[in-house]
Amino acid sequence: GAVVSQHPSWVICKSGTSVKIECRSLDFQATTMFWYRQFPKQSLMLMATSNEGSKATYEQGVEKDKFLINHASLTLSTLTVTSAHPEDSSFYICRGVGAYEQYFGPGTRLTVT
Amino acid sequence: LAKTTQPISMDSYEGQEVNITCSHNNIATNDYITWYQQFPSQGPRFIIQGYKTKVTNEVASLFIPADRKSSTLSLPRVSLSDTAVYYCLVGRKLIFGQGTELSVKP
Numbered sequence: 001g002a003v004v005s006q007h008p009s010w011v012i013c014k015s016g017t018s019v020k021i022e023c024r025s026l027d028f029q030a031t032t033m034f035w036y037r038q039f040p041k042q043s044l045m046l047m048a049t050s051n052e053g054s055k056a057t058y059e060q061g062v063e064k065d066k067f068l069i070n071h072a073s074l075t076l077s078t079l080t081v082t083s084a085h086p087e088d089s090s091f092y093i094c095r096g097v098g099a100y101e102q103y104f105g106p107g108t109r110l111t112v113t
Numbered sequence: 114l115a116k117t118t119q120p121i122s123m124d125s126y127e128g129q130e131v132n133i134t135c136s137h138n139n140i141a142t143n144d145y146i147t148w149y150q151q152f153p154s155q156g157p158r159f160i161i162q163g164y165k166t167k168v169t170n171e172v173a174s175l176f177i178p179a180d181r182k183s184s185t186l187s188l189p190r191v192s193l194s195d196t197a198v199y200y201c202l203v204g205r206k207l208i209f210g211q212g213t214e215l216s217v218k219p
Binding site: 004034036043045046049091093095097103104105106109 | 209
């Protein structure tokens with residue numbers, strides 16, 4: 001069945017570097033991708049919404065120049081954390097929404113040292 | 114956007130039925146209600162979705178009263194593996210509330 005995959009599943013990077021997280025929809029076309037962030041013992045926080053071929057819409061308080069989202073195709077969206085800092089360490093989860101289906105990805109654990 | 118309110122935590126024992134109620138007073142006319150389950154370090158997993166009355170699938174039932182201002186997720190005969198956080202969400206955008214941490218004990 002249709003699923004959403006994320007790559008990598010976990011990543012460690014040094015402070016000041018950038019890291020890209022990929023989110024792919026498998027067997028369905030995700031016209032909309034949502035990106036969430038989740039800190040330990042907390043709920044998911046919506047970061048941004050992106051529609052294929054359009055600029056992402058960011059939630060209040062989320063820096064669009066720091067969290068770059070690209071949704072260039074109906075099966076791929078990427079989140080790039082630029083100039084990462086330790087406070088960006090978190091669990092990042094995407095959700096793909098198509099015409100009849102919606103699925104969450106398995107998440108990406110980012111640790112910034 | 115509709116805000117949801119759920120109990121922060123619930124305890125149960127294996128084999129019992131668990132009912133988790135969620136309030137969503139500001140639900141919009143065209144909003145569906147969706148429940149997700151999440152284990153630590155995993156993405157949320159879809160459990161059930163409904164619009165009104167009752168919906169049942171192989172793992173749960175969802176009860177929605179006529180005014181749709183609340184909903185109840187019913188998990189029959191829970192097992193230890195049902196220990197997780199359960200989220201009630203409304204609409205398409207899915208703004209997460211705090212969720213309910215369910216602990217199932219032997």
